[in-house]
Amino acid sequence: MTQRGTSEELRVAVIGTGRMGADHVRRIQQVISGARVTAVVDVDAERAKAVAAPVAGCAAYSDPAAAMAADDVDAVLVASPGPAHEAALLTAFEHDLPVLCEKPLTPDAASALRVLEAELGLGRRRVQVGFMRRYDAEYVKLKALLGTGQLGRPLMLHNRHRNVASPPGFTSAMLISDSVAHETDVTRWLLGHEITAVTVLRPRPSANAPDGIQDPQFVVFETDGGAVVDVEIFVNCGFGYQVQAEIVCERGTARIGEGHAMVTNMAGRWGGTIAQDFTDRFADAYDRELQAWVDATRQGEVTGPSVWDGYAAAAVCEAGVRALEEGGRVEVELVERPALYR
Amino acid sequence: MTQRGTSEELRVAVIGTGRMGADHVRRIQQVISGARVTAVVDVDAERAKAVAAPVAGCAAYSDPAAAMAADDVDAVLVASPGPAHEAALLTAFEHDLPVLCEKPLTPDAASALRVLEAELGLGRRRVQVGFMRRYDAEYVKLKALLGTGQLGRPLMLHNRHRNVASPPGFTSAMLISDSVAHETDVTRWLLGHEITAVTVLRPRPSANAPDGIQDPQFVVFETDGGAVVDVEIFVNCGFGYQVQAEIVCERGTARIGEGHAMVTNMAGRWGGTIAQDFTDRFADAYDRELQAWVDATRQGEVTGPSVWDGYAAAAVCEAGVRALEEGGRVEVELVERPALYR
Amino acid sequence: MTQRGTSEELRVAVIGTGRMGADHVRRIQQVISGARVTAVVDVDAERAKAVAAPVAGCAAYSDPAAAMAADDVDAVLVASPGPAHEAALLTAFEHDLPVLCEKPLTPDAASALRVLEAELGLGRRRVQVGFMRRYDAEYVKLKALLGTGQLGRPLMLHNRHRNVASPPGFTSAMLISDSVAHETDVTRWLLGHEITAVTVLRPRPSANAPDGIQDPQFVVFETDGGAVVDVEIFVNCGFGYQVQAEIVCERGTARIGEGHAMVTNMAGRWGGTIAQDFTDRFADAYDRELQAWVDATRQGEVTGPSVWDGYAAAAVCEAGVRALEEGGRVEVELVERPALYR
Amino acid sequence: MTQRGTSEELRVAVIGTGRMGADHVRRIQQVISGARVTAVVDVDAERAKAVAAPVAGCAAYSDPAAAMAADDVDAVLVASPGPAHEAALLTAFEHDLPVLCEKPLTPDAASALRVLEAELGLGRRRVQVGFMRRYDAEYVKLKALLGTGQLGRPLMLHNRHRNVASPPGFTSAMLISDSVAHETDVTRWLLGHEITAVTVLRPRPSANAPDGIQDPQFVVFETDGGAVVDVEIFVNCGFGYQVQAEIVCERGTARIGEGHAMVTNMAGRWGGTIAQDFTDRFADAYDRELQAWVDATRQGEVTGPSVWDGYAAAAVCEAGVRALEEGGRVEVELVERPALYR
Incomplete structure (x- = not known):
């Protein structure tokens, strides 16, 4: 080519x-x-x-x-x-x-x-x-934060990897080779280290694991950069699919994968960032909006917010501006809603 | 056409x-x-x-x-x-x-x-x-939850809409007609009600608002379905861009826009859902991965995880499976890293 | 006296x-x-x-x-x-x-x-x-934060006040005089303002409210310091008892009562503080520990962690120090557990 | 005695x-x-x-x-x-x-x-x-949750134990014998298991650790009940004092120590409980209120909310009830504030 x-x-x-x-x-x-x-x-x-x-x-x-x-x-x-x-x-x-x-x-x-x-x-x-975790928004943020150096050098990385239930035929070894395989790449990519040794601890298997399957497992990596990395792999946890990571560095930690944004611990405070702009907060919504419009239009259809919605918003805003300027409560008046928009 | x-x-x-x-x-x-x-x-x-x-x-x-x-x-x-x-x-x-x-x-x-x-x-x-909020993942979840009827009928809707700073030329009336315009649509779309009256309260303006601008404002909508809706609009809040909504229904509430997933209050518990599958948790990552590959390939480039990354993962997993099966600590051996992959 | x-x-x-x-x-x-x-x-x-x-x-x-x-x-x-x-x-x-x-x-x-x-x-x-909210740890933190001036002057205060169900005989007026009474004091104490006007909006009553009771209500206070304060009072919300407050100031907001610590929005970040010391984190635990010991001792009883627990901890720590110093896995040896400690 | x-x-x-x-x-x-x-x-x-x-x-x-x-x-x-x-x-x-x-x-x-x-x-x-963690409200909740059996049997326990900085004279061994000593008791008390083996991994020491001190350490316990327990001990983390624990059981996990209430993962949902009553939510506030009153009274002083505060609340509530019953905005009238209450 x-x-x-x-x-x-x-x-x-x-x-x-x-x-x-x-x-x-x-x-x-x-x-x-x-x-x-x-x-x-x-x-x-x-x-x-x-x-x-x-x-x-x-x-x-x-x-x-x-x-x-x-x-x-x-x-x-x-x-x-x-x-x-x-x-x-x-x-x-x-x-x-x-x-x-x-x-x-x-x-x-x-x-x-x-x-x-x-x-x-x-x-x-x-x-x-x-290795698609490198494209996950939260992992990308974690990598970017590490890159800024604010947290200092990484010392430890704690991972949780949980699946509701393992598919038929899933073996004890596949917890490593199929599942923890992701954490091997996450470790190497986030830290920029090679993994030099592996230890696997075997907790008592869950009663919900298929017979003979060692699930969960607790895996420890050592790296050539001196980091210690642990992975909880639990493929029959029953309650959900969770992939979490907390990096522990010299001056703070950062955690992702808990159903909300990246949370950091630094200098006496925990928390996350607030978007500074609608293009940040609503970027995905704009993408979806346009895709929805293109998809519908290619089908010869019109969906989404209608002219009636635009008209109603205009009428409410007009009433709102009057309420602001004149004080008190202002009633909103709309024409009768045409059948086309019902 | x-x-x-x-x-x-x-x-x-x-x-x-x-x-x-x-x-x-x-x-x-x-x-x-x-x-x-x-x-x-x-x-x-x-x-x-x-x-x-x-x-x-x-x-x-x-x-x-x-x-x-x-x-x-x-x-x-x-x-x-x-x-x-x-x-x-x-x-x-x-x-x-x-x-x-x-x-x-x-x-x-x-x-x-x-x-x-x-x-x-x-x-x-x-x-x-x-009105692109209808395409925002969190608003979509909120709408879907309302549709299930689990929360009962909606009674109130609390909105927060905050911008870091207003652009030059932004007037007091534009807080309504430009900003709260979004909440007029959110109200109508989420509740399926028309807005029947508007009241605007005027807190003491922030010292950070441009001279003469009434910012923040506290707007109250009444709807033909009997709901009361409040909107805090604060376009010079200084700290970030935040769009939040909490719907209060007969049996519980649900809240979005706080930097993490939708949080509900129901039956003695607060919290959110856990994904059940990687296609749910990592859908966006797969999209981004493929787009990145297509974009690079169209430029004649190869980026992202390399064969070296695949090889290293394989070597670690092999060591891991041995550690699982034999116990103890297993060292990982890699060939020397070729210059192509540095 | x-x-x-x-x-x-x-x-x-x-x-x-x-x-x-x-x-x-x-x-x-x-x-x-x-x-x-x-x-x-x-x-x-x-x-x-x-x-x-x-x-x-x-x-x-x-x-x-x-x-x-x-x-x-x-x-x-x-x-x-x-x-x-x-x-x-x-x-x-x-x-x-x-x-x-x-x-x-x-x-x-x-x-x-x-x-x-x-x-x-x-x-x-x-x-x-x-007015015991003035003694609640979270309200106290919120008041203290306002006192530092970091957030700037308060402009708005959003309150939620929810009960599972109202007791028999509870009237519409009692939502104000019994329940919102707390928020009148919270408003006056937090802001240091007097309340100058009240407006009460009436959402459609919940189907779970007793017949004829206006529940929920949405109450708006205006203060002599120019603040606008809203109170959602909902005494038959069904799901729990929640008392929440978010103060909106010129440079940020702070929120309490959500089942976890005070959360602030300031300068591009949301989050809370991290304790700096065990006396902060575990002050209550020490109080409870001593009270438990005094209570048991006055009854002529000994409860709580035993000498066996102290011995076991010592044995594990000794093994741990050896594991640290010598590397590898060190087994812990304990004498047989005496009947007294079973 | x-x-x-x-x-x-x-x-x-x-x-x-x-x-x-x-x-x-x-x-x-x-x-x-x-x-x-x-x-x-x-x-x-x-x-x-x-x-x-x-x-x-x-x-x-x-x-x-x-x-x-x-x-x-x-x-x-x-x-x-x-x-x-x-x-x-x-x-x-x-x-x-x-x-x-x-x-x-x-x-x-x-x-x-x-x-x-x-x-x-x-x-x-x-x-x-x-061992005062047994009296900490969050550990007590975690122990109680385990006792209900809802989560199933415990399989793993992840602990984080972080201090801002170690005191002078603190040795590498003291990270185990002084600090991890707490987790030995937490492990034994929460799980009801004895610890049977210890392994200590040594990440590269933080640049902020005193010279020659192995900090952080990553400690792994095995128990006679088949659980695997890990402890991150990091006594020069710089950012705060954090003690966290996540128990992983057959049907879910529960986590404490993150600055807010216990959070569980169960059956597709994460989250926590909502108090059902003010005696639950505000128990500590009542304790503090009475202690404050007793302490002041023993000094011959009166502090806390005054009669003026009680009067102002009554006046606002009266206006509120009128606003509820008559609609619209009702002004609050107060007598002049006496000097005694300024």
Whole structure:
């Protein structure tokens, strides 16, 4: 692929159409800007066809290599099961295609190292791995705060990772390799350290864990920067999905993931920041508003606040200004509401 | 415009290229899916050209009517100053174009009523008004909770609306017509009531308010559903931008806008919900991840988590599984980090 | 009464042995320091006797005047119904006794004014009125924060006052005279203003309010310092007892009563203070610990943490220090637990 | 000592008049009910005299045994340095006196075991150890919640223990033996388990820790009930004093110590309880109110809310009731404020 102009849409092949893959197809088509899905791949050819059908200009494949060889594919999103990743990545390298690869990169260190060596052979990066916590607004804020140096150097990182219930077939080892895998990346990314040792403590398993499964586990990482990191992983906690992190630094701590904004402890005060502007507070609302309008309009529909709503607001504001200027209580008068707006 | 297929992109003319208009151009081009800007209009022709220049296939106009007459315009976004809205809307009606019109619909009730009558004349809705709080995640949750009936019927609604400082030229009346205008819509939309009377109380003005400006104000609405609504509007509060609402119903209350999730009071408990799934907790992160990948790839770049990150995670997880299975502390071994990944 | 040395205990007559009076007897005898109850008065002589019986050296009366004439009474606590307060206060004045008078001082302004004139005739204050919110830790913090001037001058005060359900016989007027009475004092005490006007708005009554009762009400005070104060009073809210206040000042706001510490909004940050010392964080725990020890010891009992607990802590700490110094995991060894400590 | 009637005050000898001892003297004399200090002991005779002087009927001693032999001593509070505890406890046993002994019971397990054996020789408990967290309102709530069984069995306990700065002479080992000592008791008391093994991890020391001090430390306990307990101990965190605990059970978690009430995670919701009654919400305020009144009255003073405050409340409520009944705004009229109440 040659360097593309930014006004051209990226044509993506999505490999794997399970829960994650199908969701990424939806995301590319309906949520984000600048890309569209032109190929969908699944070993189950019927499934690939079903996912491709509603997407204009999208072909269905059962062979990843065939999709990657297609003329209308600029980039690859790998969402197939972990054991299939290595082959898909190496094929993408052959076609010099950029890849977004869902986590894990591959199921073990040896295969990951083979991929790494292959990419090194290309002499440039082609792969972004799907560690999506780096894109979570709260983790991003935590990383940014660390970057300011206000808290001093990080010393400890406490993590909680809880799921309502583990899916069938989930093993004790998968608490580490599937779940804590996220915290390995969070640790490395937030701290900028490599992990040098791991210890796993085994609390008495919960009665709600499937028979024979060691759940919860308490994992301790040591890092080459001298930090100690603990992870509570509890995949049958029953009450909800929670991902929390508290970084403890020399001059304060910061905590995320508790259902509200980042909370810091510094210099005698706990708390968070207050937005300074509506573009900060309501950025997402503006995005959703425009998307809703575009989506409805493309369907030939009009939804959302109506002219009646605009008129009523104007009438109330007029009454309000009179109440301000003249004092007392001012009644609001509206014309009768037309049927169109009921 | 005839009914469009959903796979065709919506071609939008943006009228007005001030702060809001320019931001909407960016949003359509870079954030949301399914639309692109094909026309930009400003009375200042140079400004229109500057905004249009980086957008492929986008023309600049100084006359809204000319833009709306263009072949490649399917819809209009009106972001010009309020006094220009009426004319723009009526022109859009002539071209039968759907419109997203920034608030206010028009500056007063009489002109709003004229627009309403014109739309009634078309016999169908063409206009969505830009009351964007209806698209804010917290307001949406509050509305949804009210819809469940768990809280019983609404009796009161307390609002806080605070800005750091008012812009030059902001008058006492504009606290109502520009700021509380949002709460008029929030009140009507959340409660499903019309506002029947307004009272404005005048606390002693803050020393930080510009000379002669009545700031803060305390506004009370009464509604045809028997609710009492209060709004604290304080546009020179100094400390931040805050928009908060607490609905008080027969069996409980719910509060939003305090920097964290919706908090309810019900049956002896205060608190909020816990996500049940990662697709709920991390939906935005997935969106941002894919957008980041698409944006970088379109620039010919690779950013985000690398193969090295994937390899390191695999190595740590392998050590972790061994620590789990064998007990004790297991050291993590990594190959030397290649320069490509530094 | 002549000036007393601080080492002598105050001998108190408690007038009225309903819910509040009986609770105050318990409080004086078992919770606070430096006082004891020597007289208990109730028009129901049997009730007075029942309350006096377990209190050593406490006599029962049915006539307040007789109790106040007793030699062993230094001070009076008036907890009888409001209409009986005026007579009790005037009698206390005749005996020159200091009085703690439960709210309301008297049921109306005319009788309160008579009491005021009688105390003026004494030429010195004898009465403390039972507005106990002035002694609540959170209100005290809010008052102290206002005193520092950090927030600037107060402009508005928002109050919420919610009860689960109103008692039988509670009238619409009592929402004001019994419940909002507290907020009248909070307003005057926090702001240091007198209230100059009152407006009461009537939301649609809750379906859970007794028939014919206007509940909730929304009350607005104006003050001679130019503040606007609102009070939501809702005595059949169903979900709990909540008393909240948010003061809005020129440079920030502060909020109390939400089940956690005072939260402020100032200069781009929300949050609260962190204790700096264990004597701050655990002051109440130390008080309770000593009271528990004294109470048990007076009963000839030993409760609380035992020597076994002390021994176990010592053994764990020894193992911990070894683990710190030698690295790795150190097992804790304990002797067998004696039956005495099981 | 024979069994005492509950109406007699407990006469306490306080051994040690350092920070803790002097504070306990104040507490017994001025805060709690049912006890007074009749003896104060310190090896520094001048210091003992200075502490005893303002306490009526309190003698000063430099020898603990002499104080314990006094006729007017019913009980002993040991607040001397740890190494002096063993001798004081054994002497108290000789006199058959009940003892409240500040933590640590003794400085090491061997001496603690000797005390334990001596008390066993008495055949009944005489000692309460000063683990005061068992009396902290939040820990008490956490213990009570565990007792209900709602959360299921405990699996993990996460603790944070942070001090602003360590005092001079504080060693690495003292982070365990002085600070984590509290968490050893919290663990044993909350869980009802004995601790069976300890591991201590050493993060890179903070730059703010005194030279050579290993601070922070990350301590892991294992218990005979199969729980895993971690303690972050950080005695030079700089920003405040924080003691937090989160218990993780089979069906939910509960957290205390974050500056607000206990917060639970259960069944899809986070949050806390709402008081149901003013006696719950304002119990402490009532205690403080009465103590303030007693203290002032014993000084011959009257403080707190005045008759003027009572009168003003009555006048506002009267106006409020009229505003409720008649509608509109009602002005409040007050007589001129007398000088006595200014």
